[in-house]
Amino acid sequence: MPVALITSEIEQLVRSGAPVAIGVSGGKDSQAAALATFRKLDQLGHAGPRILVHADLGVVEWDDSLPLCEELARHLGVELLVVRRKAGGLMERWESRWASSILRYATLSTVTLVPCWSTPLLRFCTSELKTKVILPELKRRFPRQVVINVTGIRRAESASRSRATVASPEADGRVWNWRPIVDWSEAEVFADIACAGLRAHPAYTDFGMSRVSCRFCIMSSLPDLRAAAAQPEARELLLRMVDLEIASTFAFQGAHWLGDVAAQHLGPATLSRIATAKEKARRRAAAESRITKPMLYVKGWPTRMLTDEEADILASVRREVCQFVGIAPAFVDRDSIHHRYTELLAAKAARGGVASSETDFHHAAL
Template identity: 70%
Template sequence: MRAIASTPEVDDLLSAGAPVAIGVSGGKDSQAAALATFRYLDAIEHAGPRLLIHADLGTVEWKNSHPVCEDLANYLGAGLIVVRRKAGGLMERWESRWESSRERYETLSTVTLVPCWSTPAMRFCTSELKTHVITAELKRRFPGQTVINVTGVRREESAARAKAEAADASADGRFWNWRPLVDWSVADVFAEIDSSGLDPHPAYRVFGMSRVSCRFCIMSNLADLTAAAAQPEAQDLYCRMVRLEARSTFAFQGSRWLGDVAPGLLDDAERNAVAAAKASAQLRVAAEKRITKPMLYVKGWPLRMLTDDEADILAGVRREVSDLLGLRPAFLDRSSIHARYAELLAAKPAEKEAA
């Protein structure tokens, strides 16, 4: 079997009996990471607690993901902890993000509408629904201890992950993030799973997908999105996501509309709504391009009052965008925009004092 990567720091913690928590999603990499890590821990006679932990993302998850994690836990004789975001799953997060974006735009608490979807550069789907809830649970279970958090990250997966280290410490020192498979190939991963006698997630060999995460993932290629849409269990979610595309005028993957992946699953009204959303998106983007760079939202916004010309530009854009999306905004002329900016600027000292 392929050797795993480790570091002196991780090995010292293991020798001292540090708790080991392996994040499992139901995907191949976390499944192989759990198998290989347990074998390594047995070989070095690790005496500390071990567990598997799964972050349930709600309706976006494949129905087989949890059973794959359960089968893995039973095979290893380990406990499986399931954690969830209290405010709901990922689909609910996308929907609430759109409502928040809409409300903030209507009240001129931001300059442009923001996408409801997570993106490769803004993966709140990982940070909020996985990392935060998992670390909170581990801190609760192991107070005062340094926990080794195992993931199936591999350098081969992407340019960003090509720079991954075998292990590193979290900023607060409470966790060591260990990536034992960092140098493994896809073939190594499937060989590890197959040698155990367990089955990988059916999405790989039955559905024909190259990766398993959410049913429809922001990182998926077109072939994986198409394969996912072909599965009956994913089709209600597909329509719900397409309706959010149409409502928000933001495509699921930047320039790729999920509504184009399997239009046969949509009814006439839904297909018409997608077509209208695409047209509105082009007009929205064109309108927002009239907003100059110094006017755009930045941290600490607003930094200054707008000029009369800038206020007129913003008012015109807000009227156009609101008409396109059926929004009900305030602050649609020069004087009301100046008044709103003055209000926001005046509130800053009070906010700093409260902080």
Template identity: 70%
Template sequence: MQTIATTPNIDMLIASGSPVAIGVSGGKDSQASALATFSHLDRIGHTGPRLLIHADLGSVEWDDSHRICHELACHLGVELQTVRRKSGGLMERWEARWLSSVERYQSLSTVTLVPCWSTPAMRFCTSELKTHVIIAALKRRFPAQRIINVTGVRRAESAARAKATIASADAGGRIWTWRPIVDWSEAEVFATIDRSGLLPHPAYRQFCMSRVSCRFCIMSSLADLAAAAAQPEAHHLYRRMVALEARSTFAFQGSRWLGDVAPHLLDEEGRAALARGKAAAVARVAAETRITKPMLYVKGWPQRMLSNEEADLLAHVRQEVSHSLGFACRFLDRESIHARYAELIAANNSIKLAEVA
């Protein structure tokens, strides 16, 4: 049996009967983490409430993910609580982010277009749709209690996760995030699942994917993207995501277009739209690279007025981007850009004065 990692603070909370909630996604790490944690809690006599909690991301989820979570809950004899973001799943979040980006660009509330997709450096897919909704649900369920929130994070997964600690608390010390299998290998994870008599998600051994999260994940390798696209259940989502690539002119993974992974799944119009999107992306990047760093906003606000030359440059860039993407933009000449910058600077100064007062 693999040894789990723990800390004195976690041990103290367990001994005091604090609630233990294990986040499960249907993936192997959360499955193994739940099995190992329950075994440990049984062994040391934990008497507090326990549950599994799953954040449903909507249409991006694999069909089998909820089933795997449900089977795990039945095996452990515990409740599975499913939570969701009220304003929609991850696909809806990406689409809404693009609409917001367009609106902000048209009104010159941003100098360059903001990508619609989450990225490895900006994983709002995890923070907004998983962590936030899970923590909020746990606080409502266990008011005024300190809660142990278990995750299946492992250091071997990535360079970023190599820095993960065994446990950490939020600012108020109410939510303790515990990573009991942080030092496990992938082999140890699968061995724990196999020993339990449960099966891991079919995406691993049937679809031949190396990781299971969303059907198409921003962290996926090319091989995983291709394996996902080969599954019929993913075809509708694939076309929807490629359509967003095409109209936003932003590739799903930076320089890697999801539309290039399985173009045979697109109809003639879908392939034509993607080609137009790629051409518009080239024009957008060529135009926006002329914008200098001092012209960019800081935390959403301009820091100074532009010179006439800078205003002219920004006007030309906005004209080119608007034409390439078919936007109905305002602020396309020197005078209107100067006026808009003055308006934004005044608004920001008013906010700062109100904060001081």
């Protein structure tokens, strides 16, 4: 049986009785991480509090995810703390991000239209709905204590996670992140779950998926997306996500449209709307390609007034994009664009040259 990896810093905290919070999603890695962590804690004589923490992402969660976390908590004999983002789940976040994107484009607070979906490089689905919800709750629950936050990250999962360390502190030192199964193989993970007499998520055993997170994940492979779309419990969410693809003209996974992946589960009317949305997306991208590099967003945008030629380019692009996407046209001529840039530059100067959260749109999850 593989053992939990540990560092001297984590071992010292464990022996001192520091609180240990283990993040669980219902997936195999968090199950195995919890089991391995408890064995290591017992071995080291840990006498501090232990809890499991589940960040509920709302309608994007599989039906079995929370029950599996509850089963694991009963097996280990500890509390399961369930936390949620107050403003809603991940689907609501994607929808609100699109509404925000439209508003900022309409008011010329951004140069190009920004996608609604999270991406591998902008994973606000993790940062906002998990990290920013879990860590404050741990600090509130365990004031004036250093908390050990356990995650089931494994290096074999992806290229980015291949560089993961066994442990690392948060910037303020109040939380240490511990990754006890970072070097485990997938076979070792499943074997450990079976040895404990627990069931793995049915998405692995029944749906034929290789990983479990949201029903439709930005990191999912095409076979996993197809397997998810085939499940009756995912059908309502599928339709809602395809509707957002159509409204936004942005594919769920960059080049991969969820509507294409799940075409056999959609009616003729929806498929026709998807085809129209894809053509609008092509035309939007073609229009925005005319924007020159010096006109695009950089930190602290806007940095200068546009030339007349640049304002004419932006005006023509905005006229087309507003038409394709269904945004009320505004700032679609040279004079109004110059006037808007004058406002933005004046507001920036009044703040001492610091970009506002409004114009920092491209580097923020909104």
